[in-house]
Amino acid sequence: MCGIAGIMSTTGTSPSPGQLKTLSDALGHRGPDGQGVHVQGATGLVHTRLAIIDLETGDQPFVHPDGPVLVANGEIYNHVELRKALADYSFRTRSDCEPPLHLYAQAGLRFIERLRGMYGLALYDPRRECLVLARDPFGIKPLYYVETETSFAFASEPQALIKAGLVTPSLRPQSRNQLLQLQFTTGRETIYEGIQRVLPGETLIVEKGRITHRERMLALPEGAPDTLDEADALVWLDTILRDSVRVHQRADVPYGLFFSGGIDSSVLLALMAELNERPVAAFTAGFPGTAAKDERAHARMLAEVTGAQYVEVEFTEGDFWQYLPEIAGVMDDPVADYAILPTWKLARAASRDLKVVLCGEGGDEIFGGYGRYRSAMRLPLLGRRRLRSRGIFDGLHVLRQSPSGWREGIAAAEKASKRRDRTRLQVAQAIDCADWLPHDLLTKLDRCLMAHGVEGRTPFLDREVARVAFRLPDRLKVQNGLGKWALRKWLAQKLPASKPFSEKRGFTVPVMEWIARKGTTLGPLVARQPAVEAICMPGSVEALFRSPGKRAGFAAWLLLFYALWHRHHLEGRPSTGDVFETLDF
DSSP states (O other), X not given: OEEEEEEEESSSOOOOHHXXXXXXXXXXXXXXXXXXXXXXXXXXXXXXXXXXXXTTTXXXXXXXXXXXXXXXXXXXXXXXXXXXXXXXXXXXXXXXXXXXXXXXXXXXXXXXXXXXXXXXXXXXXXXXXXXXXXXXXXOOSOOEEEEOSSEEEEESSHHHHHHTXXXXXXXXXXXXXXXXXXXXXXXXXXXXXXXXXXXXXXXXXXXXXXXXXXXXXXXXXXXXXOOOOHHHHHHHHHHHHHHHHHHHTOOSSOEEEEOOSSHHHHHHHHXXXXXXXXXXXXXXXXXXXXXXXXXXXXXXXXXHHHTOEEEEEEOOHHHHHHHHHHHHHHOSSOOOOTTHHHHHHHHHHHXXXXXXXXXXXXXXXXXXXXXXXXXXXXXXXXXXXXTXXXXXXXXXXXXXSOOOSTTHHHHHHHHHHOOTTOOHXXXXXXXXXXXXXXXXXXXXXHHHHXXXXXXXEOTTSOHHHHHHHTTSOGGGTSBTTBSOHXXXXXXXXXXXXXXXXXXXXXXXXXXXXXXXXXXXXXXXXXXXXXXXXXXXXXXXXXXXXXXXXXXXXXHHHHHHHHHHHHHHHTXXXXXXXXXXXXXXX
């Protein structure tokens, strides 16, 4: 995992060395093992390296003998197979990211179609004087850009573009409304005016500092569900899961697993235990002294059954108050998902011994795990509702104005996801894969892990897995009121101790419980933050922080996160201690 950035001027002049250095320094946490820069004509490319494969000779940028230059953030899992297919080419390194450069020389823009992995990459072709940007189909790795009068610039994180003076941080109100109502933002536009995302699966061509072409490769396959019976489906599932975990373990450094004890991470643990000779390092989070359901005993038992090395990481109420300002500072593309808290601390613990962890993100979206999918399958008269039809602040009487435009991104995803042959369940899955997955779950994973120089890999978010899993019959995704039916059946065969058909509560973090204990003190501090005062009615915030109930508690958490995020990223006011010290400064 790495950081990439670059500038192409519209005037033909070379990019400023100072700006390129600032971009590199701003992305240093993503790649603490080395820095590289390439300037040619009007284009400059920057790379910061986290060395995972080919520790000795894998420094970037890569330069092809015919001229093209590449920088990449990510992992190309089929690099071994690509090297065999490109046997006529002379490789200079053993890096997984060098084959795409040779593929481009062979196939032009079609080179993206042969990549299996996660990536945000940039390639400069001096023969055409063009810049090519590409992002993996699921959006596992981030990539942002800004167009100004004098340049086109891109980076792995928005904060790098801001620090380099390429854009002044300014809030986009509609995206702020999305954050308040959804806990994440959708689509191409970010919360910063002028900073946009390269969409998942998108390829851009930039010439003379302007985008001249876009095309997109979708992550999910077309077509109606296959007519597989359960036995055949489980055979297919075993084959593709085993293969995906195998290639996701390709690394020249130690790797481990984020392990909750749930269905998804238990599948990964079972496969990793089978595929590795050494014990798997399994990191599990717990919340002692709270009402949150504690699954640590179950996770510990499964670690013992599989011979894994169990590592328990506690996230306490003290951690919440101490680390939240720092964590909000990491989330430059804001995600108010409370799972950022344990993810950040798990990454910190893992970074002491590892550079790579496998994670279960994507299992629910690909295999149909969420309860909302079961609702989406119903007929309207039987209780079917649109996904995310109600915003977090609806009916709470806190905001000065009803948030406008917050659902437009979700509505656009709904329209794009409805294909002729898709079932209602497949449409719901596709909607989540369009925005919720890349802009909440994967952004959370990327920022929290990269803050500690750790690479997160997601074996469920693999095009080969999706090709089979997304087209499983609905009855093999949802059955008897349970989601991820096929995964549960597989797990019951491979790791019966996991008890995959027993009732389990979803993963939760007790933020509302912690906030409730300090609500009387915390409410006034949050209420007087300029960003909160601007959008909330007088007296409503203090009342919200004193209100019981899940909805009020979650809204209070979101306002707390928003206040800390805004201070850091829009007001430029660094954290000065814990939550109370920071808000009172």
